[in-house]
Amino acid sequence: MKNKRLLTSLAVMLAIGISWITIAGNANQVLAVSRSAQSKYQITIASTDVYTKDGGINYKYPGVNEYGKLKDNTKLNTNGIVKTVDNMKCYDVGHGGYIDTSRVTKINNRAAMTIGHNSRVYNKYGKKLWQYHGQSSLLKNGTAIGHIDDVVSLNNVDGKKYFLVSNNEKQYSWLPYKVIRGTAYYNIGDGGYIKAANVNFINSNVVFTDQEPVKITKEMCNFKKDSVTVFNDQGKATPKQLKIGQKIIVDRTIDPYVLTGIYGDDDDDDGYKQMFYHIKDTKEFISITFGYHGHALLNYDQPLGVMKVKVLSDSNLYTSTGTNVIDHFDPAHNIALVDPKHPNQTHETQVKDTTVQIKKNTEEYVTEARYLWVPSEQKAELFYKLRSPYVSGPEYLGIENGEFVKAADVEYVSGSQLTPVNTADTVVK
Template sequence: MQKNKFILGLAAALVLTTSSMLLPSNNAQAAQKETIHVNYSSIYDSKGQFLKSYPGVESTTDVKNATFTTNGKIKKINHKFCYSIGKGGYLPISDVVSLNNLGTLNLSKNTRVYNKYGKKLTYFAGQSASLKKGMPVNYAGKVKPLKNADGKKYFLLNKDYTFSYLPYRKIQGQYYYSLGHGGYIKASNVGMIDQLQVCVHSVTARADKNQSVFDDHGKITKEVLKSGQKITLDRYADTPELLGHSEDGDDDSCFYRIRGTNKFVILETDEVSGNLLPFTRFMHVRATQDANEYDNLGRIFVRHFNEVVKQGTTNNSNPSATVTAGSATQAQTVAKTETPQIKQGEDVAVTRELYLWVPAEQKAELFYELRDNDYASDITRLFIKASDFKYNNFGPQLKPENTVASAKEANNGLASTSDKKSLGDLIAQAPTIEASDKYRLSNERSSYDYYLKQAKQVYDSDIATPEDVSQALTGLQDAQNKLNGAKVVVQDLQHITAQEADKIVTLVYTSIQGKYIGKIPQVTFNQDRTELDLIDNGVKQKLNITDYAEQAK
C-alpha cells in the first residue's frame, strides 16, 4: 500500500565512538565514502534515464538486494534526489534501507535535529540540522524485543508479528530518538527503523466527505460519517484481510477500524498520519521450509499451461513438451508444467484446517486451505500441509473441522453428476436473484457474489468431492437466504419526509457498495426532496427515486 516516491535523503554515517555524523553535501571536500543498501531500486544516468548497464548488476531497471558505495554526494535529477554511486550511475535516496551497515531509520516527515533540551539546532556535526522526508539516518542505541507493545508509545512490528522497540527519550513532552553526539529527532517523524514500520496505538483523522461505515466483514452499514467528522482509528486492514479477496481500485486505500468498535471506514492511505497495527479475520502461517501446494484430493498441485515462444526456442523446463507449428510470426506454443511452491519464511493466510487423505502416503494429514489462490482458473481450492508451517502470531487460530478417521473414510472420493444436481439448480437461480430488489438493495450482496463464484467453480470442477459440493451448496444457500434488500416504504412519493429521505440515501449507499472502493460519492436530495442525485468527482447523476422507494399501499 505504500507508494514509491523519489525524495531527498540523508547520507549519514554514524559511528558510536569518536567519529562525527556526516550529512549529505554537494561540497566535494565534505563528501566521504559510505555504503548503502537497497532492496529494490533502479539505476539512472545524470539525465534521469535508465543507465544502459552497470558493473555487477544484471538489470539497471530492476535492482534487487544490492549494496553500493557512494561518496555521499546528492544530485537532483528531474526532481528526484539521488546518490552518486560512480560509473555514471545514480540511485534514488528514498530507496536506501541501510546506511553503512548500521542501524538505520527513515524519516516520514521533514524534521530538525534537536539537542537534549528539546531546542532546534541550526547545525549538527558541522552541517545543516534540517533533514528532509525520506532521508535514511543512522541511530544510536539498540533495538530491543517486547513481549507486548501496550506500554510503549512507539514500537516496531516484526515480520513474525512480534514486537520490538528502539528506546526513546521524553523531552519537553515530546518523544525523541537519539542520533548520538547530543542529537535527537522526533520519534513522530520516523516511519521505518531497520526496514520495520514504527507503529502507534491510535491516530486521529477527519472524514473529508460523507463516509460509509462498514462492519468487520467489509459489509456496508446504515451508519454514515459526516464530512469533517473527527474519528480515532486503532487498526488498518487491507481489503483481503477484511473481505477475504481483493477488489479493483483498492491499491491506494484500505479499511481503518474506529477505536473501541468493530466498525471500519475506507480512507486513502496518505490521509492517515502514523502506522497502525494490522487487523485480519484470517489465520496467518509462515512456511518453515519450501512447501508444496496440494489439491483437495491430497495430491501435489502441478500446473499445466501453454506458453507462446519464438520459433526454435528450446523448452528447457520440459524438453519432451508438445510443440505446435509456428504461425507466420514465427511463434510456437509449448506445453509446460510447473509445481508452485511457497518459499521458506513466506506468510500466507488460511481459511480452514482439516484432515485430507494423501494417496501417495496412504494416510490422513492435517492441511490448511489457502485463502488466496493465484491459479483459480486451474483449480478451485488449494491446500498446504500444516507440518510445513507454523502460526505467525496474526489472526484467530483455527481448529480441525474433521478427524483422521473421517478423512480416511471419505478418502476424498469424487462427486458424481447426481451429487451436483442440487448445486446446479441453485446456481441456475442466479440471474433471477441478481435482478431482484432483494439482491440489488442488500448489504449482503458481496457475500452472495463470493459464494456464487465458489459454487460455480465447484460445479465445473472435475476433482470436486461430495464434501466440496455440500459446502458450496450450503454456502450459496445461506448467502441467498441472507439477501435482505427492500425498497423504503414512504407515505407519499410526492412529499417525502426528511426521515424517509435519510433512509433512501442510506439505501443508495448500500446499493453501490463495492463499486467505489476508496472514493465513496455523495448522495443527496434537493431542497424539496423531489430529486435524488449521486455526485461522483463533481459529476452529477440523477437517480430514479422509485428504484429505492415505494409508496405505502
C-alpha cells in the same frame, strides 16, 4: 585558508561519526566541498533497484543484476543531497544512478534511519535546536541519519508506540526511544534527538505505530465527493460520513475480504486496491484507497468479534432448526447418461437428495454460539454459526437463516472465544 578550515571541519565531522548526510541550509556549500575535495559519504544499502534521473530502472549501473537491482550490503558513495525522482526521495550514487533513501542501512558504518518529514534536531529536554554541529538543524524529508542505540527484539509490542515487524507479523523489535514531555525521540548522538514520529524507516525496515492521527482529505475521498463513508465491523456501509478536514485516530488495518467475508471485495469501483482502517476505540472502519501517508499499522488477520474453528472430520452441516442441510434435486429431474458401448443410446438415472458435509480440516470463521434443538437426536446441542455460506443456491434447503456446525465437531483456532447467546434449557423443542 578559509577553504582549508572548511575541509578540516568536514574531516572532523566524518571522523567523529556525524552521519546525517544532508546539511540543510548549506547544501550547496557541502556539495561544493564534496566535489572539490572528492570527499563522499559512504552508505550501505539493502537490496534495491537503481533508478535513472527520470525514475526508470538503470540497467547499466555498475554491479546491478539483469533486473537493475543491487544486492544486500552493497556500499556506495553519495554526495548526500536528497533529490526527488518520480515521487521518491533518492540519493545520487554516481554513474547516472539514484537509489531510494529508505534502502540505506548504514552511513559511514553507523546504523541508519530515514525520516519521512522535514525535521529539526532537539536536545535532551525536547527543546528545538536551530544549530547542530555548527549547521542548521533542519533535516529534509528523505534524509538518512545515523542512530546511536541498537535495535532490540520484543516478545510483543504492548506499550510500544513505535516498533518494527518481520516474518509476517510474527517477530517484533524496536529501536529504543526516549520520551520527553510525552513525545518519543530517537538519539542521534552528540546531544541530538529526532522526533520518532518523523522516522519512517530504521535500517531499511518500515516503522510501525500503535496508532496514527488522520485528517480526512480530498484524496481519501477519491476526489469524487467531500466525505468518507464509515463502515461497521461487518464491512457494511453506515449512514455516517466523515467530512474533509475531520480528524480521527486509526490503529489497525484489515483486508476487505477479511472484514466483509466476500471474495473480490479487495478493489474499489475503479479497480484499485483498497484497505479498511479501524477507528480507535470503536467498531467502525473507513475504506481508503489513496491518501493515507502515516506510519504502517498492524493488520487484523481476522474479523473483529469472530472465532476461527477447524473441522475435526467430515461433518454434517446444519440449518437453524437443527436439521441437516440437504442438497435437493427435484424428483422429476433426471440426468441422461451416455452408454459408452452404445453412444447413440442413453439411459436415465434418478438423482437423490444428499446430506451436505463440511470437509475435514476446513477452517471457518464463526460469529455466534447457539444451542439448537436437534430433532433427530431429541436433545439440544451447541452449534456455531458460519460467518460466510459454505454452500449457496436454491438447491440447498433450509439455509435461509444461516449455516451451522456442531461445536463438538470443530476445534478452536484463533479469535474471540464466543459465549452462547442462549442456554440448552431454553431451546424450544
